[in-house]
Amino acid sequence: MTKKRQAYSFSRTCLALAGLAILAGCATAPGVAPKDTGWVRDEVSDSYVFGFPLVLMDVSREAATGNAPGQAAPNTLRHAQSLPPVGASKPPEPNLDTLGSTGWLDLDSGPVLVSLPDSRGRYMDARALDMWTNVLWSTGTQVGEHGGGLKAQTIAFVPAGWKGTLPARAQRIEVATRYVWFLARVETRGGGDLAAARKLQRAIRVAPLSTWDEHGGHGAEPAFTGASQSGDPVAPGTPASRVASLDANAFFDRLSQSLSDNPSTPDDSHALKILADIGVRPGDAVQFPSDAKDAAAAGYADGRTRVATPPSNLLAGNGWLWVGDEAGDYGPDYALRAYAAYMQPGLPKTSDEVRARVSLDSDGHPLNGANRYVIHFTAKQLPPVRGFWSITAYTADGALDAHAPVRVAFGDRTGARRNRDGSLDVQVSAERPRGVANWVNAPHGDFRLVMRLYAPKHTAVDGSWQPPVVERR
Structure with missing residues (x-):
């Protein structure tokens, strides 16, 4: 409910009370008509659903990038070297068909380029997601054109509005968010077939434009992870459980900070207004309405339930x-x-x-x-x-x-x-x-x-x- 609608509701309450006790005006009867906070519950719930993908991606990125075991620096790749073992559960539903490669690209200093090798008929696919989980680019329509494989190609992920010169034949993909999640998968049947899949993984190159050259010298070598990593790699640990452990203030603080580097689209203006209504603005500390803490907590619980519920349009x-x-x-x-x-x-x-x-x-x-x-x-x-x-x-x-x-x-x-x-x-x-x-x-x-x-x-x-x-x- 907007502030204008709150005022209208409050005025109607005052008139009703005045009809019962004219001598005791609305202003002299505090607490008789509790303020309606149902709108806070609804808007917190809606905002959780809106912001969940960004918070999950940001937690995943933070957990996956660094120098600790199982992590990799930005603009480098981690590779799964073997199929997941019996009993594997991270990520959920581990993939038994492919070896995966994944990396987090940081466009803060300019374009980042990815080169894919010719897979020579072996099934291979790749995709890149922005921080809102929208697929910016993928190889989907290419697969099947060449017997199931991919042809060699270079993709340049470019900050929105960037002006400059890219290498010849690089496909330009403009990105509104600072970070990009890149994933590639190579078909394998395990066993002795793993070596061929790993060779293709090692041929994938990622590097900022500033360190790119035309002869394959594309920055640091990709990092390799252990055999526990499956074909659909995600950050070490369980990012979803980390998000689930956040309370309402921690979640929306994370969302606020993430919005600074990873803006939503212009079509999301109404969702941003709702966020502002409940005290969430990009880069600022969260300030829920002071008299609606219970409503905010209830809305937060509602939002978490909604995220885990299959929508009707599946x-x-x-x-x-x-x-x-x-x-x-x-x-x-x-x-x-x-x-x-x-x-x-x-x-x-x-x-x-x-x-x-x-x-x-x-x-x-x-x-x-x-x-x-x-x-x-x-x-x-x-x-x-x-x-x-x-x-x-x-x-x-x-x-x-x-x-x-x-x-x-x-x-x-x-x-x-x-x-x-x-x-x-x-x-x-x-x-x-x-x-x-x-x-x-x-x-x-x-x-x-x-x-x-x-x-x-x-x-x-x-x-x-x-x-x-x-x-x-």
């Missing part, structure tokens, strides 16, 4: 949920943006990947390893991809099963055997059924399935395709 089919065309380009859909950041940090555009989840069977019961399930793809229902696809089972909290005998994602790269009519049956269970080739190894307790479509076709998000139901046998 795509849904046969129990599976996934983000549609808005992925990576959310506009004013702050609820979807916050949920995507909460569930899938670094979510790419749907031209890069579609990631669908299911945790219930066809009867609405939680998936559990005590049961056996089948996923039946008709010949026309196979995942529509230009790259490849996979299905992985995780515990209810997103970890790989610590008791699993293998750590392999099932998919079209792992020898999926079709039926005579072209259909495909995939068995899901904790114990491998005898004689079954198409099998997803599930945890013994409750679990969820994640289906990844790398370089999906547009039918994966235009409503013409849905994953099959997970049917209990």
